Amino acid sequence: MAEMTVDLVAVEQRLWSGKATLVSAQTTEGEIGIMPGHEPVLGQLVEAGVVAITSDEGERIVAAVHGGFLSVTANSVTVLAESAELASDIDVEEAKAVLARGGDDEEALAAAKGRLRAVERG
Template sequence: MAEMTVELVAVEAQLWSGSATMVSAQTTEGEIGIMPGHEPVLGQLVEGGVIAITTTDGERMVAAVHGGFLAVTAGKVSILAESADWAEDIDAEAARATVADATDESVSVLQARGRLRAVERATT
């Protein structure tokens, strides 16, 4: 089975590094899927976006990411986010409350919407 090295790094810490068979991410140009052997590409992650990593063990890992970049080179995908939260660590009720109380499209509202999308994708 073909695989690639994937790294998920947020400003505060490296969240994950390992081998994967698939990565999907929401960029400003649309959603992109990366498999081993993909052509080199650089993409800007959307504010309040979601990434999903399928490991070589078949585990699907989903995270909410806020801003940053996705870089694909020969055999490696680097996801460099301003912030990132694993779906299983997200307090969905707090995110729903943030969205419900929103009066504008502030950074916290965009992050909360991204967190809710990550939770939804992790359960489907």
């Protein structure tokens, strides 16, 4: 089975690195799916988006990402996010509480929505 090297990196840490067969991400141009051998591309990630990775062992890794870039070559994908959280690490109740409180902090509200979307896709 064809595979590619994937690195999911946030400013503060590397969240996941390994071999994968599929990466999907939400970019400013729309959702993109990347498989091994994909044409090189550079994409801007949306604010409060979701990145999903299918590892070469069939494991699904989902992360909420907030801004950044996606860089693709024929055999590698690098996701460089301004901030990111793995769906498995997201506190769902906290994200729901942020949305319930509302308020004027649009960035916090968008990030909470992105976290919940990542958990739903995970």
